[in-house]
Amino acid sequence: MIWKGRPGEVAALGLLLDRTYAEVAAAGAHPHRLDRPALLGQFELWDTHLLPAVAAAGAPVRERSRAARAVWHGLGAHARPELAGWLRAHLTGLGLEPGPLLDPAGTAGPPPGPVRGRVGTLAVLQTRILERLGEMRDLARLRRWELAAAGAVCAGLGTETMHIAGGFGGTAHRERSADRRLRTLVEGSDGPARAFLRTVAAGLDDLDVPEAAGEATPAPERITVGTAGRLLDGLDFTGARIRAVDGADPAIVQLDLRRADQDREAIGVIVLNVPRFPALDVPPDGLALTGRPRLTASADDIELAIPLAGGDWTVSAAAGTWYAD
Helix, strand or coil, X not given: CCCCCCCCHHHHHHHHHHHHXXXXXXXXXXXXXXXXXXXXXHHHHHHHHHHHHHHHHCCCHHHHHHHHHHHHHHXXXXXXXXXXXXXXXXXXXXCCCHHHHHCCCCCCCCCCCCCCHHHHHHHHHHHHHHHHHHHHHCHHHXXXXXXXXXXXXXXXXXXXXXXXXXXXXXXXXXXXXXHHHHHHHHHCCCHHHHHHHHHHHCCCCCCCCCCCCCCCCCCCEECCCCCCXXXXXXXXXXXXXXXEEXXXXXXXXXXXXXXXXXXXXXXXXXXXXXXXXCCCXXXXXXXXXXXXXXXXXXXXXXXXXXXXXXXXXXEEECEEEEXXX
């Protein structure tokens, strides 16, 4: 007989983490649908709750449910209103009542203890992955390839981690299971995924991620007299939009566009050193471009002109970089 009951509090935590990983993967595959504030909010929640969630999974069986409820109460207490709705929808979808789990006034056990050993390494690696992705809070650090790489590396890893941490067979068995999973993470990654994994694992003494072939990843290029003419090559601006603008110095412009040479969605991030930035009101769904941007450079400055419905929006800058992926 196949059991089809509701997942418990620990399993629900693993599934919630996998939900974050799935949204990261979706943003990497379809960056025009990226909801940057929502993902950043999730990363903030996991920053303080991922290790306690894994610790709850590894708590003694009789204490496990109460320890997991303590994590859920913490999530409910720290979630902003829009994320509280995300948590409630997740629990409701699993057939669990959100109120008793997310209400800080409810009954919960003591906070879970620390996570050690190879299980701890598996958990800490995931905190580092989410910390790295959280760097996109600075719009200049937004990288589509990192979202795609993290989504590939972490697919299903939340549920697996909770299963490993709470597995039967004693500490030695759990450590062997975690070690195997760490090895498969490394051995199963290549290209940009291996490059990303190697970056986030740097400094972890008990995890070696060797360099592999094909690790070249897209990076910002300086806008100069020699590069300005080719930086837009291979890019399709049909249906392109200005998605976000940060008017601080340096000024940052995020574009939704396409890579014509790869026939896929892409993003552009333009960073410009400009003390006075022309105001531009960008609605939540962005501003549609009416043509192809023009990017020129001289020995003294850079000029970017983006055609919009009301005319060209033009920015002059002393220096800058262009990233498209």
